[in-house]
Amino acid sequence: MKNIPPLSPLISFHSAAKYQSFTEAAHQLNLTHGAVSRAVKQLEDYFGTKLFHRESRGVYLTEKGRYFAKHVARVLKELEHASEQVRTNSEQFKLYVSCEPSLAMRWLMPRLEEFKELAPHIDIHLSTSGGPIDLCAESAHLAIRRADFAWPKKYNVTLIGNERIAPVCSPSYWEKTRGNDMNLLHTRTRPTAWEDWKSLTSFKISELTNQFFDHFYFSLQASSAGMGIAIGPEPLVKDDIDRGLLVAPFGFQTTEFEYVILSHASPEVDHRLIKFTEWIKEQLPMG
Amino acid sequence: MKNIPPLSPLISFHSAAKYQSFTEAAHQLNLTHGAVSRAVKQLEDYFGTKLFHRESRGVYLTEKGRYFAKHVARVLKELEHASEQVRTNSEQFKLYVSCEPSLAMRWLMPRLEEFKELAPHIDIHLSTSGGPIDLCAESAHLAIRRADFAWPKKYNVTLIGNERIAPVCSPSYWEKTRGNDMNLLHTRTRPTAWEDWKSLTSFKISELTNQFFDHFYFSLQASSAGMGIAIGPEPLVKDDIDRGLLVAPFGFQTTEFEYVILSHASPEVDHRLIKFTEWIKEQLPMG
DNA sequence: ATCTTCCTGTGATTTTTTTTCACAGCTTAT
DNA sequence: ATAAGCTGTGAAAAAAAATCACAGGAAGAT
Numbered sequence A, B: 001m002k003n004i005p006p007l008s009p010l011i012s013f014h015s016a017a018k019y020q021s022f023t024e025a026a027h028q029l030n031l032t033h034g035a036v037s038r039a040v041k042q043l044e045d046y047f048g049t050k051l052f053h054r055e056s057r058g059v060y061l062t063e064k065g066r067y068f069a070k071h072v073a074r075v076l077k078e079l080e081h082a083s084e085q086v087r088t089n090s091e092q093f094k095l096y097v098s099c100e101p102s103l104a105m106r107w108l109m110p111r112l113e114e115f116k117e118l119a120p121h122i123d124i125h126l127s128t129s130g131g132p133i134d135l136c137a138e139s140a141h142l143a144i145r146r147a148d149f150a151w152p153k154k155y156n157v158t159l160i161g162n163e164r165i166a167p168v169c170s171p172s173y174w175e176k177t178r179g180n181d182m183n184l185l186h187t188r189t190r191p192t193a194w195e196d197w198k199s200l201t202s203f204k205i206s207e208l209t210n211q212f213f214d215h216f217y218f219s220l221q222a223s224s225a226g227m228g229i230a231i232g233p234e235p236l237v238k239d240d241i242d243r244g245l246l247v248a249p250f251g252f253q254t255t256e257f258e259y260v261i262l263s264h265a266s267p268e269v270d271h272r273l274i275k276f277t278e279w280i281k282e283q284l285p286m287g
Numbered sequence C: 001a002t003c004t005t006c007c008t009g010t011g012a013t014t015t016t017t018t019t020t021c022a023c024a025g026c027t028t029a030t
Numbered sequence D: 001a002t003a004a005g006c007t008g009t010g011a012a013a014a015a016a017a018a019t020c021a022c023a024g025g026a027a028g029a030t
Helices: A009-019 A022-028 A033-047 A063-088 A101-118 A171-177 A193-200 A216-224 A234-242 A271-283 B009-019 B022-029 B033-047 B063-088 B101-118 B171-177 B193-200 B216-224 B234-242 B271-283
Strands: A052-055 A058-061 A095-099 A124-128 A142-146 A156-168 A182-187 A207-213 A229-233 A253-263 B052-055 B058-061 B095-099 B124-128 B142-146 B156-168 B182-187 B207-213 B229-233 B253-263
Touching: A009 A022, A009 A033, A009 A063, A022 A033, A033 A063, A033 B063, A058 A063, A063 B033, A063 B063, A095 A101, A095 A271, A101 A124, A101 A216, A101 A234, A101 A271, A142 A271, A156 A193, A156 A216, A156 A234, A156 A271, A182 A193, A182 A216, A193 A229, A193 A253, A207 A216, A216 A229, A216 A234, A229 A234, A253 A271, B009 B022, B009 B033, B009 B063, B022 B033, B033 B063, B058 B063, B095 B101, B095 B271, B101 B124, B101 B216, B101 B234, B101 B271, B142 B271, B156 B193, B156 B216, B156 B234, B156 B271, B182 B193, B182 B216, B193 B229, B193 B253, B207 B216, B216 B229, B216 B234, B229 B234, B253 B271
Parallel strands: A095 A124, A095 A142, A182 A207, A182 A229, B095 B124, B095 B142, B182 B207, B182 B229
Antiparallel strands: A052 A058, A142 A253, A156 A229, A156 A253, B052 B058, B142 B253, B156 B229, B156 B253
């Protein structure tokens, strides 16, 4: 699956590209020119292309060679930098948090400033991705998720509570419709939202039209703009309800899904992780 | 000088980080767990830090390990991508051009659109850096420079012509001062500009005050704003003179420095390079 | 408790890769 | 013509990496 060139020859190649000379490159690396020659050859064999032109008077990068050299230079620089960090920096790195985009936008981000005041020494790096997560692949410390998928058993799990959802619309839209002939706003990342709601309650909503959005972020924006009624998980609508931008005329219902925080089951105790987790638990409004 | 971790163990480490298991990582790479164990150990020895916690039930990345793994993942992905390009893409890559920032801003960039129309298939990537250049280190194809430094002899040189410079100010400023009690605008990247001018001509400029800027870009901006009189190389002021934003009341003087285009002396004939070089020669106003 | 399973670490050995050495060939400069 | 300065390459040496085989520790099953 992965198709990575042999790594060891890269250093020789990099040096050769830099000095446009195998001999000089070898000299800089305390090698013989033969070693550099063979390293370059190994890469050329791998690529099936010449990376250098060999002229009698010296070597010159080909177009491809120059392209590759540029990337190799960048890569080596990044490794050098990362290495430097690991070797010297005994301090802690950023806390990487993964969170669904809508939850991040409508709930986490507005509160992050507050957490920053609470724990100013913790640098948080938020990456918004949804669905099943592989903490290792995303190299995240922590993920906030709806527990609607199976995650590797090895992760630490902190249960936050069951999700509560409610149909929401703008106060004026409710005034206007009173539950009749409503425009149902759907969200593609949660296509069963309305079905779920209907199976949980016996409220009657007379629907007239339907409209679809890619994320809660959009459908809830639309509902607060008076375009119809959307289903929203509590954390995503709480602020707007408090502010009077949305109302939940049918109240909230608790669903079968829990919200969880996933983290690495490392024996290393990271106080930042504990602190952030507890803060989330406190903040997230759950049933 | 360079401090790069051993490269070969990176693949094993990456896999181990991904699967949080030496055995599984080895399995994926068609190796034995011992090989992975030793690869990780080699990196740990290099860093002088543990990258994994070893618990009886498995291994867990340490904080540093996770940090390093993130970078290694990025690096490998970049190499994979670059490798893919080199292996499949027989097309030509972008033309990388290096140019002094002020020349780029005030002369090249406004004309680049025109070149794009002339040769739409040539993608130009402009990087603005000044002074002595190492085309290899910057992995540029071509550099436009004032020949006031020694470059490696191995480069191709195209002479464009001698630089011409002139004191310039806004028409209204000239109207107001008529050469008396002027505010001299200096540029730190060419500190001898005024001395050079004075040694070339016998015009008398009565200076009252002096003001310093980091780049021609700023000092010329200031002069066209009527803040004083600056020295400007012809290409940098030509457009503003044509537009009536600047005047050169003392005319231009030819300096001892030539402008040159440096490129790789590769036996590979790159038509884009030739075309661009000729276009530059045509466009650059020189004495 | 005991057994089994599932990990990892490591010494000794084998295999593979990398480097060197020594020489050849080529082109430009003297 | 000779010398100097490149690179390529076969054979040998050195170094690095991988394997094998075993050991030890902890969790889970019996």
